[in-house]
Amino acid sequence: MTALQDLIESGVRKGLQQCYGVDAAGQEITLQSTRKEFAGEYTVVTFPLTRLARKKPEEIGQDLGIFLKDELEEVKEFNVIKGFLNLVIEDAYWARFLLQEAGESDFGRSPARDERVVVEFASPNTNKPLHLGHIRNILLGWATSQLLDAAGFDVKTVQIVNDRGIAICKSMLSWQRFGEGATPKSAGVKPDHFVGEHYVMFETRFQEEYRQWQQSEDAQQVLQAKNKKDLPEKEFWKGYKNTYFNNFSDLGAAAKEMLLKWEQGDPETVALWNKMNGWVYEGFDETYERLGVRFDKLYYESQTYLLGKDMVESGLEKGVFYRKEDGSVFVDLTDAKLDEKAILRADGTSLYITQDLGTARLRYDDFGATRMVYTVADEQNYHFQVLFEILKRLGEPYADGLFHLSYGMVDLPTGRMKSREGTVVDADDLMDEVIQEAYQSSLERESTSDLSEEERREIIRKIGMAALKFQIIKVGPQKRMVFDPKESVDLQGQTGPYVQNAFVRTRAVWRKAGSPDLAAASEYTTLEPTERELISQLYAYPTLLRDAAENYDPSLVAMYCYELAKNLHKFWHDVSILNAGSEAATAFRLRLCQSVGNVLESGMGILGIEMPERM
Structure with a gap:
């Protein structure tokens, strides 16, 4: 307030x-x-x-x-x-605020507080490149980390890389059997894309194998024995695919054997795993750099999947968990309106919940953070309800500061994306597309014709990335999105480039004014309605940032920037700045433009959006 x-x-x-x-x-x-x-x-x-x-x-x-x-x-x-x-x-109140407070370099930001927050986002699998769903996760997580930083928290960004499991082994097996020794360099393919192509290749070859097997005598016996519901044959085989993979498939057996060898530390398998994951990390780093995000620490599932077992033993001693007759460990959360949840398998092996317990403790040991934010899609809502409840019952010192930044999935107009079938909007391709669209739009304008080609390309990159990022972030996190690539590159209306254009106007008028003396601004006493509206919006900026941080919702910042830009455009249309009629009015309006530009740059910067000086 x-x-x-x-x-x-x-x-x-x-x-x-x-x-x-x-x-x-x-x-x-x-x-x-x-x-x-x-x-x-x-x-x-x-x-x-x-x-x-x-x-x-x-x-x-x-x-x-x-x-x-x-x-x-x-x-x-x-x-x-x-x-x-x-x-x-009173006009005097708004004028005094503009000339005294709104011009401060850190306007809107809260004083530093002695409290650390860990924000987890991205957390991809190493069997495929980053896609549109990852982009929403990454942009939301990064913007939230910057929002918390603006609210005064000491923020650390992390991700846990899912670098083990059967999916990774599918890509490895595909390269081993069908890759013919090719490398990303020899194939001329971005490294993570190269590995992702082999993940799709495995699925293609597996489907071929599966179709051939369906014609065999063994398959027909299975169909007759198992199809008790008399489903159409095509529908039966669709539902039987996982059973086939686990029990009959040569490729499935080879992938599972590779996973077993990895878990046993087989040198050849581990060497292949390191090689292909190394390719993926090289590709990921390039994509992260383009998106403008960074991480303070990376955690790897291959190093954390065994964590948490000591917490299970502690929980058994405290009576939080109980052991069943088969040796498995469970927790009863029915009194919290949750179910009974398995914590450890009967053979003593870890589950995802076991790993997450251990990783939370590890992050606390690493950073001493009293808050942890998990940026994960809403498909995992129940998992995090269970995780947070368990950590509270275990008495973990950070348990009250846990937050699941749940967000809706991103669909295409044609339906859900499927990585193994190659029906995804690739992150790199999408960035290329919006930047190319910005380039085509720039050909219609002459405002940057005096710049070098390199300077123009850099401006176009900023415009294209703003179009992409704003389109994603402006949607409230919990809303499911249907992402239409054609709509995302629209450079008009409620878009990032629209806000950028307002910022560019504030800079352009300053360049045109030269080096103005703004001392006369204090003599301006009667405000125009558009001036009052802009200043009152500026006044609300610090509160807006605090509210958005409290709700972990960067979309509030995006829409604030849009509304501020819209009012700046209206102000630009309604009043004259350099020909205002008096030195005091010109100086005041220049100061107002400067403050609006600074806040737009601040707010969009929190969203990870760069502001060009020219457009």
Whole structure:
């Protein structure tokens, strides 16, 4: 809440005492932004006060409006619309704020606090390149980390790389059998794409093997014996695929044998695993650099999957877990409206929940973080409910600071993406596409014709990446997205380039003004409506950042930047800046442009979006 809002709330409570003899010390005052069709910046909702004042909402609004205008020098005038008291703030207050506070270099950012947060995001598999779903995860996680940094937290970014398991062995086996010794370099393919192509290759060869087997006598016997529901043959075989992979497939048997050899430390298998994962990491690093994200530490599942077993033993001693007759370990979470959950298999091997218990403890040991944010799709909501509940019952010191940044999956207009079938929107291809679209759009404008080709290319890169990032981040995390690549590269409307264009305007007017002396700005006393709107928006920026950080929601920042840009464009259209009619007006408006530009750069920077000086 802003200082002005605090002042108004305090004034309302004092007014209730003065006007009606009501002690409203514990009364919640509903204060909101005034709707655009009415004059004012803040609105006091008087409906909830009728019980205390025993007056009609309109009467309360009139009485409080008169009191606040007399009591607070910041209140210029008021109007009452039914149960809403709209307050107009004095021009002098807004002007003073703009000239004194809004121009500070760290405006909007909270002071540093002695609290560390770990934000996990990305966490890909090493059997395929990053795709559109990863992009949403990465951009959301990175923006959240930067948002928490702006809120004063000491932030560490991490990921856990899923570098083991049957999927990785499928890519390895495909390269071993069908790769003919090719390498990413010899094939001229980006390294992670090269490995991903072999993951798809394995699926293609497996499907061929499966179709051939279905014609065999063994398969027909299976069909007759197992198809008790009399399903159409095609539908039966679709549902039987995993059983075939585990029990009949030559490729399946070879992949499982490779996984077993890896777990046993077979030198040849481990060497192949290191080689192919190394290719993938090289490709990942290139994609991360293009996306503008970095990690303070990487964790690898191959190093963490055995963690957590000591926590299981501790949990058994504390009575948090119990052991079944077959030796498996469970936890009963039914009193928390969750189920009984397996923690350890009967043979003593770990499950994902076991690994996550150990990894949480490891991160606490590494960083001493009291908060941990897991950026993971909403398909894992239940898993994290269970994980967090277990950690609380184990008495872990960070357990109350855990948060699952759950987000909706990204679909294509044609349906869900499937990596093993190659029906994904590749992250690198998507970035290339939006940058190319920005390039085509730039050919229609002459505003950068005086720049070198290298300078133009860099501006175009920033515009294209802004289009992609803003399109993803502006959607609230919990909403499922249908991502249409054609829509994502639209450079008009509610887009990143639209916000960038507003920023460029603020810089252009400064270049045109030369080196202006802004001392006369303090003499400007009567504000235009568009000036008031812009300044009041700037005033809300620090609170907006704190609210967005508290809710782990970067989309709030994206939409704030869009609305600020929209009002800057309106201001640009409605008033003259360099020909304002007085030195004071020009200086004030230049200062306003400067502050709006700085906040746009700050807000978009939190989202990972760079701002060009020219467009």
